[in-house]
Amino acid sequence: MCRLEKRVEDCHHRDECEMGMGFLKEGKVKKFKNLVVSRSGMKLWILRATTTALIWICVVQLTAIGETWGPRLLKDWPSCFISADHSLAVQSSSIPAKVRLPPKRVYRNNGYLMVSSNGGLNQMRAAICDMVAIARYLNVTLIVPELDKTSFWADPSEFRDIFDVDHFISSLRDEVRILKDLPPRLKKRVELGMLYSLPPISWSDLSYYHDQILPLVRRYKVLHLIRTDTRLANNGLPLEIQKLRCRVNFNSLRFTPHIEELGRKAVRILREKGPFLVLHLRYEMDMLAFSGCSHGCNSEEVEELTQLRYMYPWWKEKVIDSEMKRREGLCPLTPEETALVLNALGIDRNAQIYIAAGEIYGGERRMATLTSSFRNLVRKETLLKPADLKFFQNHSSQMAALDYLVSLESDIFIPTYDGNMAKVVEGHRRFLGFKKTISLDRKLLVGLVDRYMNRSLGWDEFSSLVKEAHSLRMGRPKPRVVIPDRPKEEDYFYANPQECLQLLDEPLIST
Secondary structure, eight states: OHHHHHHHHHHHHHHHHHHHHHHHHHHHHHHHHHHHHHHHHHHHHHHHHHHHHHHHHHHHHHHHHHHHHGGGSSTTSOOTTSOHHHHHHHHHHSOOSOOOOOOOOOOOOOOEEEEEOOSSHHHHHHHHHHHHHHHHHHTOEEEOOBOOOSSTTOOOOOHHHHBOHHHHHHHTTTTOOEESSOOHHHHHHHHTTOOEEEOOOTTBOHHHIIIIIHHHHHHHSEEEEESOTTOBOSSSOOHHHHHHHHHIIIIIOOBOHHHHHHHHHHHHHHHTTOOEEEEEOOOBHHHHHHHTOOTTOOHHHHHHHHHHHHHOTTOOOOSOOHHHHHHTTOSOOOHHHHHHHHHHTTOOTTSEEEEOSSOBTTHHHHHHHHHHHOSOEEOHHHHSOTTTTGGGTTOHHHHHHHHHHHHHHOSEEEESSOSHHHHHHHHHHHHTTOOOBOOOOHHHHHHHHHHHHTTSSOHHHHHHHHHHHTTTOSSOOOOOOOOTTOTTTSOOGGGOOGGGOOOOSSOOOOO
């Protein structure tokens, strides 16, 4: 009985012990589970933190790479390191983020073509168009052209300071591969002086480039063309080459956003006051020295111009008969002659006239007649604030770019000399819908002016003859004049790129 009770008590005690052990085991299991969960959470947190850090590092690295590689990576993303306002400002002032680029043209590269342009802005502009067409024809890679820094103007501007270089490259990617610089290995060779350079022959057709230039590119891998103005013929070229020259000129050679915006500002100021005329008064020191035209200059000025002409060896003509050149119509009109011609053409004396030019030789003394005849003469220096032009000082090509933009938008464009700007602007205005451009017949005009000044011609007759002579010289559609074997005397391609023009209803006329 006692054993039975004891066994029962033992049993009760054992049950309690087993129940106690059960509680202990459950506590350890819960603790273990909590520990496992805690460790798993720690691992997950570490994994998330590591992943976040790696992603952040990648973003920073890619952003840095994007600054070098241009639009390939993250270029259109707002940066994490600039304010939202600045990001919006950048986006609003730049090309829209999603620009559809033409597909890249794939071709076997025959070598690399380096180009050094020469002359003023528009002389270089036309040359660049030609060099792009030549690079396309030869299936070579073009290096972004170098601009002239040794000419009379001594402008230190690089290509990227005047033209939108990224647009230039991307807009032509379906025609020719263009790089900002040579690949490192070839660049090092060039820096060591291992470079073959030559000036192409002027007014050459494509056979010259195929037979003479292409073998040199293949032989040397890198070819450097210097003095590249007027090195491609005006006529006798395939239609696709002519259209490519136009495409480069009218689309790919876009000025930098800063220049474009300032040009729009100048046009906006002019438009607020009504229609305006642009007078390209090419009566600057370099032009007079180069051409030898000194009509109306005093003896000290004639001597100064002669000395300047001898300072530049690439100005080949040194001894020049100024009066003979003037009679032949080879000199720019003087400011005094220009005033008479504008009056004879019936230009309103109160019209806004924008002078597209640098510093006029002789200054106010030579401008007095023109200023007294037309009250609303303006220049970029008087139209815009000094702060607007601060970064353009001593950069003649950037100043010329502003004049170019204003000239394109004017109601009438009148150049007093048929230099490079006059020709290229005339052609561009034809492309924009045959906008009115009065091409002055200088040979006829100087004869009429002299007769009027010596009183052998009255004003009414003088004015009538001037108007009659220019009635068909207003930029209307006409075929380009072709003179075989005398390309300098025929119509310049860029003044009348007829292959690229959408003709109006009026028929072609011959002059």
